[in-house]
Amino acid sequence: MNQEPTLPRKRLFVALMGLTCLLIVAIFYILWWVPTKGLANIHPELPGIIGLVTGALAGLALLGTLLLVLTTALGKDILLTRFMRGVVIKFLLPVIEFMGRVLGIQKDTIRQSFIAMNNSLVVSQKLKVKPDRVLILLPHCLQLFDCEIKVTGSISKCVRCGRCDIKGLAELAGKYQIDISVATGGTLARKVIVEKRPKLVVAVACERDLTSGIQDCYPLPVIGVLNNRPYGPCFNTNVDVAKIDAALQTVLA
Numbered sequence: 001m002n003q004e005p006t007l008p009r010k011r012l013f014v015a016l017m018g019l020t021c022l023l024i025v026a027i028f029y030i031l032w033w034v035p036t037k038g039l040a041n042i043h044p045e046l047p048g049i050i051g052l053v054t055g056a057l058a059g060l061a062l063l064g065t066l067l068l069v070l071t072t073a074l075g076k077d078i079l080l081t082r083f084m085r086g087v088v089i090k091f092l093l094p095v096i097e098f099m100g101r102v103l104g105i106q107k108d109t110i111r112q113s114f115i116a117m118n119n120s121l122v123v124s125q126k127l128k129v130k131p132d133r134v135l136i137l138l139p140h141c142l143q144l145f146d147c148e149i150k151v152t153g154s155i156s157k158c159v160r161c162g163r164c165d166i167k168g169l170a171e172l173a174g175k176y177q178i179d180i181s182v183a184t185g186g187t188l189a190r191k192v193i194v195e196k197r198p199k200l201v202v203a204v205a206c207e208r209d210l211t212s213g214i215q216d217c218y219p220l221p222v223i224g225v226l227n228n229r230p231y232g233p234c235f236n237t238n239v240d241v242a243k244i245d246a247a248l249q250t251v252l253a
């Protein structure tokens, strides 16, 4: 008597179970059938077509990898470097991050390698940009925590006391007459880029922020310089100003 109301649920469950079972059987059948029957028996042209497609895909992958290696090794824009940078950013990075996870390699190690690869590809493009179209983008944590001057609005407010690297960076921007901004986060950094419309960005940040910044900004070329974090993340960080100077010298017209 009490079984009646439960019947529809049972039927649904059984139906879904049957459907799942059929799907699994179909997959097993295809897995057995294709090699057993042979591609040629399905259609005489099929082995050739599939061979051509997989061969072309494998060739493209090999050629792309070779091109990437040669471009970074020689530091020359051999062919399609801008496009290759896009492939690295959009396609290779997620795959390599996944491979890294599988192999137990730390995420930051992969990101450091990616940033170096990206920088190498940007430099290989041999871009020459006028100083007024270059932007130096800095994270807020480079400023000394105790400093009472607010440099996020304008770095020119820094009185150059030398207790943090903002002094050296402000002087560097002055030397080359380059725009320089301090952003308190990724959203503000994106806003600064939209407003200033630079042709090239030299950005300082940690591995995570630089990686996402480079991804978000593509196709805008970004040279990433990692900050040092002697007191842990996001607090009184510093950067090698000479590295930024060197990066600027390679791209300034």
Ligand code: SF4
Residues within 6 Å of the ligand: 143, 144, 147, 148, 149, 151, 158, 159, 160, 161, 162, 163, 164, 165, 166, 167
């Ligand atoms: S260098 Fe500039 S930002 Fe840094 S502590 Fe001195 S005044 Fe503040």
